[in-house]
Amino acid sequence: MISLPMLSSIWRYRGFILGSVKREFQAKYRNSLLGAMWTVLNPLAMIVVYTTIFSQVMGNRLRGSDLPYAYSIYLCAGLLTWGLFAEITGRSQSVFLENANLIKKLQFPRICLPIILVLNALVNFTIIFGLFTGFLVLSGVFPGWIYFALLPVLLLQIMFAVGLGMILGVLNVFFRDVGQFFNILLQFWFWFTPIVYPAAALPEGVRRLLVWNPMAAVVEAYQTILLHGAMPDWWKLLPAALLALGCCVLGMKLFRKRSGEMVDEL
Numbered sequence: 001m002i003s004l005p006m007l008s009s010i011w012r013y014r015g016f017i018l019g020s021v022k023r024e025f026q027a028k029y030r031n032s033l034l035g036a037m038w039t040v041l042n043p044l045a046m047i048v049v050y051t052t053i054f055s056q057v058m059g060n061r062l063r064g065s066d067l068p069y070a071y072s073i074y075l076c077a078g079l080l081t082w083g084l085f086a087e088i089t090g091r092s093q094s095v096f097l098e099n100a101n102l103i104k105k106l107q108f109p110r111i112c113l114p115i116i117l118v119l120n121a122l123v124n125f126t127i128i129f130g131l132f133t134g135f136l137v138l139s140g141v142f143p144g145w146i147y148f149a150l151l152p153v154l155l156l157q158i159m160f161a162v163g164l165g166m167i168l169g170v171l172n173v174f175f176r177d178v179g180q181f182f183n184i185l186l187q188f189w190f191w192f193t194p195i196v197y198p199a200a201a202l203p204e205g206v207r208r209l210l211v212w213n214p215m216a217a218v219v220e221a222y223q224t225i226l227l228h229g230a231m232p233d234w235w236k237l238l239p240a241a242l243l244a245l246g247c248c249v250l251g252m253k254l255f256r257k258r259s260g261e262m263v264d265e266l
Contacts, residue, residue: 173262
């Protein structure tokens, strides 16, 4: 997917990539009294709301678990997972448009832009998910060593988001309706994924359609590991893995073929 010359150019521009990640993180909280503390306070407030309110309102409705914060864990696992996916894909579809001036004025590998975007998303996700993990430990519901089964699921999710985002980013340069359409699709996609409701609550006919939703299997894997402390069904993740690989291959082919033309379109 990524050739050796491309890897070499990425390595040469590693300072540019890391510096851009640092600048974007700092710019987000510039002129703020609390600064980077908001990175902790915002997700912390979200976790507190879910654990104190939603666990009382809907905790008894989640079947198959007797944990005191079962619904909160279920909800946070899904929302944090979806948040990473939505941030990568949502920002990827406009990454070349937003950096049009930079692309026109400077000579650098264009692939650096998606990498910077993904690294920024991962920084945010690491902070938020780290707080969530701390909550699991403090509340005594940490799943133990099985927690590390999240790593291959996270890798799969990132591959899928990056591949899809690359396709959207290139197409959106030439067809601006792509970005608008995807933003609408993302809203429907969220509600078609069992995040705020368990899949068992769906009618049987609708439940069978979830097999066509790759994010449903990914979110379910997170929820299985964090809520039940069990290994996910890896076979259910196979279609999502194949789709992620296909998206990455197609995304890189589109990028290589159209990267020269993008400058003219921008």
